[in-house]
Amino acid sequence: MVDTLRGRGITDETVLTAMGLVPRHFFLENAFEAHAYEDKPFPIGHEQTISQPYTVAYQSVLLDIKSNDKVLEIGTGSGYQAAILAALGARVYTVERQEALYVNAKNLLVEMGFHTVYCFFRDGSMGLREYAPYQKIIVTAGVPIVPNPLKQQLAVGGILVIPVGGAVQEMLRIRRLSETEFQEERFDRFRFVPFLEGLNKVGE
Ligand code: SAH
Numbered sequence: 001m002v003d004t005l006r007g008r009g010i011t012d013e014t015v016l017t018a019m020g021l022v023p024r025h026f027f028l029e030n031a032f033e034a035h036a037y038e039d040k041p042f043p044i045g046h047e048q049t050i051s052q053p054y055t056v057a058y059q060s061v062l063l064d065i066k067s068n069d070k071v072l073e074i075g076t077g078s079g080y081q082a083a084i085l086a087a088l089g090a091r092v093y094t095v096e097r098q099e100a101l102y103v104n105a106k107n108l109l110v111e112m113g114f115h116t117v118y119c120f121f122r123d124g125s126m127g128l129r130e131y132a133p134y135q136k137i138i139v140t141a142g143v144p145i146v147p148n149p150l151k152q153q154l155a156v157g158g159i160l161v162i163p164v165g166g167a168v169q170e171m172l173r174i175r176r177l178s179e180t181e182f183q184e185e186r187f188d189r190f191r192f193v194p195f196l197e198g199l200n201k202v203g204e
Contacts (some may be wrong), residue, residue, distance in 0.1 A: 001037040001039065001053055003061075004039045005019065005054060006056075006090055012060075015084075015143075016059055018088045019056070019057055021117065022080070025037075026112060027079060028050065028078070037053075039052055040052050041069050042156075044077055045101070046168065048193055049077070051077070051080070051192070056080065056081050056084055060084055060088065062187065063136045064136075064159065065088040065090050065136060066135070067088075067089035067090075068158050069089070069091070070089065070091050070131070070133075070134050070135055071135065071136040072094075072095070072131070072136070072150075073085065073138050073140065074127075074150070076095065076101060076105045076119060077101055077105070077140065079105030079119075080107055082094045082105070082119075083112070085117075086117050090136070091118075092122065093118050093124045093131050093134070094117060094118070094119055094120065095123075095124040095187075096121060096122075097123050097196060097200060098200045099121055099201045100200075102121040103190055123197055123198055124195075125147050125195070125197050133156075134155060135155050135157075135195055136158060137158070137161070139160075141194060141195035142190075142191050143169075144164070144166065146164060146172070151174065151176065154174075154176040156177070157177075158175070159174070160162070160176075161174075162174070163192045163195035165189075167191065168190070168191055169190055169191070169192055170186055170188075171186070171187040171190060172186055173185045186188050
């Protein structure tokens, strides 16, 4: 898998090492385990998917994680991206709006020994104010527009990586330069599952 990522142009050795360390097959349903190291997304239930390794690597590179960064992730899903961020040395606050996925990811990450990942069952459109500010924020679902609370919860000097658009999204990197100034850069196009508002509880 790491060779495939290299072949697709990922050159950040720190990210490649982290991706080589975290076993992706733990994050997949049994039916797909044999394919865990292919560069493909897979269903994880509730109409959601685990992002493909290339996308996880791409967002991780843009985030430029430093050891001990406090990172907010919106869209825990399987927990795989959160595990990669933790392997890069981050303290990860990750938010999921599907209760069943939240419960699975939370249990799995504890079992796997990821003690620096904290899971929350929330609608991420408001961010997670009680632990703000964050050095880095990553959104792993496609948003039509950048939610303002996420920009406000960035530390000055912090980075937000977020896919913005409709069915196809453009990857944006937004840097907070000061209390009031933000700088925006645009990168490649991706197809994420949509960012949705509200909560989905088990049994409803
Ligand atoms: N990072 C995940 C990718 C999961 S797909 C992984 O590594 O597996 C995106 C996830 O975002 C889905 O689980 C979806 O339920 C969640 N999501 C969508 N809108 C959300 C919102 N407003 N708040 C929190 N999570 C959201």
